[in-house]
Amino acid sequence: MLRPHTREAIARVRAAGTHVIVVTGRMFRSVLPYVQEAGIDDPVVCYQGAVVADPTSGTFLRHVPIPRAVALEAIDAVVAAGFHVNCYVDDQLYVAEVTPEARAYADFQGLEIHAVGPLHEWLRNDPTKVVAVGDPQALDELEDVLKPRFAGKLFVSKSLPHFLEFAHPDVSKGSGLQFVADRLGFTAAETVACGDGENDRELLDWAGFRVAVANAHEEILARADLVVPDVEHEGVAQLLDAFVDSLA
Secondary structure (H helix, E strand, O other), rough: OOOHHHHHHHHHHHHHOOOOOOEEEOOOHHHHHHHHHHHOOOEEEEEEEHHHOOOOOOOOEEEEEOHHHHHHHHHHHHHHOOOOOEEEEOOOOOOOOOOHHHHHHHHHOOOOOOOOOOOOHHHHOOOOEEEEOOOOOHHHHHHHHHHHHHOOOOEEEEEOOOOEEEOOOOOHHHHHHHHHHHHOOOOOOHHHEEOOHHHHHHHHOOOEEEEEEOOOOHHHHOOOOHHHHHHHOOHHHHHHHHHHHHHH
């Protein structure tokens, strides 16, 4: 559920005639309830930018999946390193087996889990993304190994400390938002972007004005033109209020 202040601030911005674009690493099905609660009908950027979806019809306006052969190579590398793997096909979550890591991830986002046995044997289509789940420090070490290995073949980034995500190399939150900007007719220079995680680097790099929440990843804080309070203090809602007030 959105907090009342956040919901009201979004409504004020939209009433002023400004687009509000949700840009997330989450699955479309997991973010849709929040988008609907906020009354947002602009396209939603999901899966780190691999999907742009229409929240009204559910149609995927953009979908850039990982080629199956590369996805299998990444899955094998993550499994060999001893980590749990999530695989996303057709906006559904698939795992080899329901592990504590899978359950924690699914419960965090309110998702149904489909256990299908070894993913290398099961996967027949190009997945939207692949996620390694595990200890944050161990995943940092895995990222250091796999980023150079898959350079030019995969986009690799942490979303949250426990999640290392893999997507098509042309995918990022920045590329997803560029697609929306082209579709709706606004520019990077006209865009204020707010982020907190490592996977928001490209989003902030794209936007004309960059905002970080106070508890953001150090790389995001270093990029920011402005730092607002953290989520517990509804910093983004305060930012939206300030924007609307500036129009008066």
